[in-house]
Amino acid sequence: MDPQDNESFREFVDARWSALLRLANLLTGGDRHEAEDLVQSALMKALGRWRHVENPEAYVRKVMYRQQISRWRLRRPHREPTFAAPPRDAGVADGTGAADLRITVRQALARLTARQRTVLVLRYFEDLSESEVAAVLGCSIGTVRSTTHRSLARLRAQAPELGGGPAADAITAPLGNAPKGARA
Known part of the structure; x- marks a missing residue:
């Protein structure tokens, strides 16, 4: 990637990060960490094809939609929930x-x-x-x-x-x- 493409990608991320994060937040049901992961992985895919992308925002949004659909399909029941604080009844909840x-x-x-x-x-x-x-x-x-x-x-x-x-x-x-x- 040449420096000019690198700079245009950085400008795009700086300008559109908040909007993309809001969209990802809605797609993930309000899970901030999962939303950040979704935006970052979509941006990584966009970075690989940056020269060939005509409309970067549309491309990144489409990648986010498709990734989230894949996440829905691949949801595993053994995923660990993330909590800000441990549950109150830790002794009882663990069996x-x-x-x-x-x-x-x-x-x-x-x-x-x-x-x-x-x-x-x-x-x-x-x-x-x-x-x-x-x-x-x-x-x-x-x-x-x-x-x-x-x-x-x-x-x-x-x-x-x-x-x-x-x-x-x-x-x-x-x-x-x-x-x-x-x-x-």
Whole structure:
């Protein structure tokens, strides 16, 4: 590129940068960084063909439109979002909250007797009805109900870290299950 072309390109960029950036800002949905990248990559393409371009503004705009369309088509779901500040709930948003809850539930269940643990696991984790649990354990439905009630009361007393809500919700939260009677 000769010095004269170089100078005319610099003058074009100085004169039209703001207008091109406004257009890119609209094309990218207000993402300032992506808009700057779009303008810069379009200008780089224009620079390579600068001698042959009759209408530089129209050429750069057309390149920007086509590049943005290509970006829309090639959007990858794994792109990292950019934030000015980290999210407020950083500990919960990274998935550690669910893992912590699973560990807490596992430890709380370990504090129960084998029968209590079995009834709660069959009832809430395996999602069996009271009659199905009674059939599996070979006992009456009343025994399942009373054992479930006592087990949940003991769980609430021994593991207050599970929260003040219904213990069944705290138990079933890690797996996303709920007892059949609790479903909407």
